[in-house]
Amino acid sequence: MRSKVPREGPAWVDEFLSGDYFTSCDFHTGGKNERNQFCTECSGSGPLCQFGLLASHSGHRTLQVRKASHMDSIRVVDIQQCLEVSDIQTYSINSAKIVFLLSRPQPRPSKGALHACLCCNRALSDDVKFCSLACKLDVLREQPEDRSITFALPADGEEENGSGCFKRKNSEAFQDSPTTPEKFESISTAKARCRKGVPRRAPMG
Structure with missing residues (x-):
């Protein structure tokens, strides 16, 4: 146990x-x-x-830790074995989803943004609460009464490995997210990786 x-x-x-x-x-x-x-x-x-x-x-x-848009980031598949990160904005880089470690300051609020980070107010593309791991930790400590905000992993489907990290059954249980800017490619290249379908022969007449 x-x-x-x-x-x-x-x-x-x-x-x-x-x-x-x-x-x-x-x-x-x-x-x-x-x-x-x-x-x-x-x-x-x-x-x-x-x-x-x-x-x-x-x-x-x-x-x-990896670099993305000149900021420190980590792959979701790695960090989600240790922390609950489903309410943090994810991005796709080279076919892998990542989250940022620290807040990315935004000079001025983005007009028309439907979602924003609860900590730093950065505009978010997905219906999530935070832009980074650090922002989630800050809000978690500022609002200890809000039990919906947590870094603790669910109890089921995990096996502890001795360092506070766990193996999870659904390691890719995240929705598709926008790509980071600048030099990174989106996950849209998946079409090029798909195998061709099996050709169908015409019925014998």
Whole structure:
């Protein structure tokens, strides 16, 4: 029987969101040493490069942070094993859905926007509540009486792996979302990946 995860999520959430990602590692200076990995099992380890991950955290549950629109993000399929993120705006990048770690400030409100982040008021394309993981955490702490806002995963269909993360049955249970701007492609290329149908022969006359 798994231990109950608090509504604010596992203890490592604050450290994960405040990490200084994509800076060069001071201990491993050769090769691609940018720090974009995070170990959920080792408190205080902070962002890690791929070499530090292999050296001291082999076999641990880790999360890889990625860049999207110059902001830190993470794939939904990875983070949803640890946190409930179904009410956060998702985007599609290279056929994978992502969510942003931090708020993306918006200079002026978007006219005609039907939905907005409950924390920073950023316009949202989907009928969701938050633009990022950090915004959800802020509102969760400001409104502890609202039990509908939580980072804790549902009790059914999961198996704990020792770091506050769980394996979920429906890992892709999210609706399609808009793509991020700039250089990323949308998921619309799915048509090109579809296999051709089996040709039908004309009936014998």
